[in-house]
Amino acid sequence: MTKAFTFTLKSIVFDENYNPSGNTRITTNFANLARGEKRQENLRNALIMIDNRFNSLANWDNPTSDRYGVELEIISVELDVEGKGNTFPAIEILKTHVLDKKTGQRIEGIVGNNFSSYVRDYDFSVLLPEYNQDREKFTIPENYGDLHGNLFRHFIGSDTYKENFNKAPVICLSVSSKNVYRQTGNRHPVLGIEYEQDSSSLTDLYFNKMGLKARYFMPPNSVAPFAFYHTGDLVNDYSNLELISTISTMETFQKIYRPEIYNANSPAGLCFQPSLNHQDHSFTQIVYDREERSRLAIEQGKFTEQHFIKPYQTILEQWSANYPL
Structure with a gap:
């Protein structure tokens, strides 16, 4: 076994002509939009929504609200466990760039944003349900999320990451429908009103093992x-423009995928508990099948079990157990 697992990066522009590659996670936000009869219309409308939202937030020196455009790049991270050239598609993230149409400058944005992982699909859609199948009380397996967290931290600390990205990632996700969020009184000019939650969600605990902590803001x-x-x-x-690139991108995706929460007809108040059963919301003009996405997550989790977890189980367990905290 090699001393350190090796990573290679592949990238593709996310625009209205985007077609998912054969090994992409088809449950990702961007891949879902690029399927079906209305794929190009979906992509075009989503990109327009992102640009419009960006300009509404970056409103200084921008009187006509069209100064900026957001460019998106899908970064696929492939992992070679044994150093023999056999790679597994470990992670997919988004990289934003901001085009200033006034100056012609192309500004580097944030890497991360959306986060997709085959191993995460396995952990949440295969391992966790199977572990709790005959249990009266929901329980998390011992060392749950350790392997995934160590793989992510290893990637962020790798030469591959440092050679390609200047800053640490920011991943922007939906809040948990199981938790209650309360305003703190803190307000940021771009991120908006800060919230805090009563207790950590399972996603919080999972991402903590990736070396990530969460703050909650309503822009x-x-x-x-x-x-x-x-x-x-x-x-x-x-910078403000970097943060706005993440907000505009991920808010657009969440309006499409979770309109009950992010395209509701009234804003969250001082105390807020998200609900996917909330009826007072509007739909975007973008077609999306949420049930299919859930089914595909299970299929891709089983794919990971068959092609990654089981074939490399001994190597992965030894490597993860010895990975520094």
Whole structure:
């Protein structure tokens, strides 16, 4: 076994002509939009939504609200466990770039944003349900999330990451429908109103093992807070334009995928509990099949078990057990 697992990166532009590659996670936000009869219309409308939201937040020196455009790049991270050239598609993330149409400058944005992982599919859609199948009380297996967390931390600390990205990732996800969120009184000019939750969600605990902590903000003119997972200082490590690129991108995806929460007709108040059963919401003009996405997550989790977990089980367990905390 090699001393350190090796990573290779592949990238593809996410635009209205995007077609998912054969080994992409087809449950990802971007891959879902690029399927079906209305694929190009879906993609075009989503990109317009992202640009419009960006300009509404970056409203200084932008009187006609069209100064900026957001460019997205899908980064696929492949892992070679044994150093023999056999790779497994471990992670997919998004990289944002901001085009300033006034100056012609192309500004580097944030890497992360959306986060997709085959091993995460396995953990949540295969391992966890099977472990709890005959249990009266929901229980988390011992060392749950350790392998995934160590693989992610290994990637972030790798030369491959450092050679390609200048800053640590920020991952922006939906808040948990099982938790209650309360406003703290803190307000950021771009991130908006900060919330805190009563207890950590399973996703929080899982992402903590990836070396990430969460803060919860509802940006100006949004209707619900988002969970921003990061490593350092979220509000000081990134510029306003960088943060806006993440907000505009991920809010657009969440409006499409979770309209009950993020396209609700009234905003979250001082105390907020998200619900996918909330009826007072609007739909976007973008076609999306949420039930299919859940089914595909299970299929891809089983694919991971067959082609990654079982073939490399001994190597992975030994490597993860010895990975430094």
